[in-house]
Amino acid sequence: MSNVVEHPADSLTDAELGFDLGTRLRAVREQYGLSQRELARRAGVTNGTISLIEQNKNSPSVASLKKVLDGIPLSLSEFFTLDLPSQDQVFFKARELLELAKGAISFRQVGRNLHNRKLQILHERYAPGADTGKLMLQHDGEEGGIVLRGRIEIVVGDQSRVLEAGDAYYFDSRQPHRFRNVGDQECELISVCTPPSF
Amino acid sequence: MSNVVEHPADSLTDAELGFDLGTRLRAVREQYGLSQRELARRAGVTNGTISLIEQNKNSPSVASLKKVLDGIPLSLSEFFTLDLPSQDQVFFKARELLELAKGAISFRQVGRNLHNRKLQILHERYAPGADTGKLMLQHDGEEGGIVLRGRIEIVVGDQSRVLEAGDAYYFDSRQPHRFRNVGDQECELISVCTPPSF
DNA sequence: GATTATTGTTTATTTTTTTAAACGATGCTA
DNA sequence: TAGCATCGTTTAAAAAAATAAACAATAATC
Secondary structure, three states: OOOOOOOOOOOOOOOHHHHHHHHHHHHHHHHHHHHHHHHHHOOOHHOOOOOHHHHHOOOHHHHHHHHHOOOOOOOOHHHHHHHOOOOOOOOOOOHOOOOEOOEEEEEOOOOOOHHHHHEEEEEEEOOOOOOOOOOOOOOEEEEEEEEEOOOOEEEEEEEEEEEOOOOEEEEEOOOEEEEEOOOOOEEEEEEEOOOOOO | OOOOOOOOOOOOOOHHHOOHHHHHHHHHHHHOOOHHHHHHHHOOOOOOHHHHHHHHOOOOOOOHHHHHHOOOOOOOHHHHHHHOOOOOOOEEHHHHHHHEEOOOOEEOOOOOOOOHOOOOEEEEEEEOOOEEOOOOOOOOOEEEEEEEOOOOEEEEEEEEEEEEEOOEEEOOOOOOOEEEEEOOOOOOEEEEEEOOOO
16 A cells, blocks of 8 residues: 655645645654654544544544644644745845845845745835835734834834834834934834735 | 543633634634624534634534635634734833843843734844854744844754854744854844744 | 514534554564 | 564544524514
8 A cells, every 4th residue: 555645846835735734734744753653642642533634534623633733843823824845045145135125225135035934034224314105004914123223213103203223113014104214324224024925 | 432531511712722713713703794694604604613613612623614714714824823903012212122131142122022923023142152052942933133243153954154244044943053153252133033823 | 562683502413523443564673 | 584663544433513403682673
């Protein structure tokens, strides 16, 4: 009885595959080097359960899927949002940061493919007077950052503040927001946000 | 068969599941202005099913939870990663950053309550020679950062690099990793990671 | 005020999942 | 090669979830 497991190299997301929970669990389990029995022992279920789930012969209750994932360990949200095959670049020389905008405002991003990532990390520079504009930005996710030098005015919803070196911010990106360099020198900051992915 | 002590009928809540699935579903359903019956009709299940799920009186199979969410519509990953709205402090003066560690290695965090947040943003400082230790760190999530000044050696899995001002990194936090200041001056960087949420 | 919908909940019955144990296949070691 | 451990799979019985229908509470309409 040959154990043929479909493993297309370009198997990217569940959206394309129509959500193959069994294959996903098997991939995760194997990635962690666990046998069905070992995972079953840690999770407090039987090995048969895991076998049947991985073959999509039954659909586990959320409760028992949680039990299984606890044995890895992996949270439900991580399990469902997981992008399995992505071996990415880890280190980036300064010149390798991806230039997203260039001019009065400059965004230099860590990493290229945003779709596989949970974090968008930017090195931002604002020339004196530079402004993200009156039309306030608004998008899903959360964002925050720390100011490295200069003075920048940040408007979030009905709040507004001028931040200086060492100051920081954090807000829900669905609130309208705007950045403006109100100093007389260049302003620099590191920002990060969770990109809307799924 | 299991001789384990039976749990009371209503014990499918936080304790076992890690979060309150029933309340979560109810909140989402009401947010979309749907009655149990209307959602049941769209999802192709019975209203009783939804009632029982929302009371945590049974734990739906992933298959039926997916059916229910399709009626909203909402993906599984969206459902599990939903964050309850929380209005927090937006701006932080430099001195308000939360000091997590103080000594050869210093971590100063943006924001206090990590549980409601998707991002952990840190201002890290490493004294010359400072080291996160031979026991390599490993945890769920992803992380990245940008070096502001100094020289730091970062080991991720079987890869290793010395990064300098402007350089950056990004990796899956489940890979073992270690940070070490290999320069003769203090090293400073902004790091960010996705904390495990559930 | 009575009638009629619509809401969420509960209860027997059916359906599905989980268990416990056995099965065949593979790999290791003496 | 034989013996033994481990792997994933399969199957009858037990446990749990989904259904269908009845139940109670509230709001709307006549």
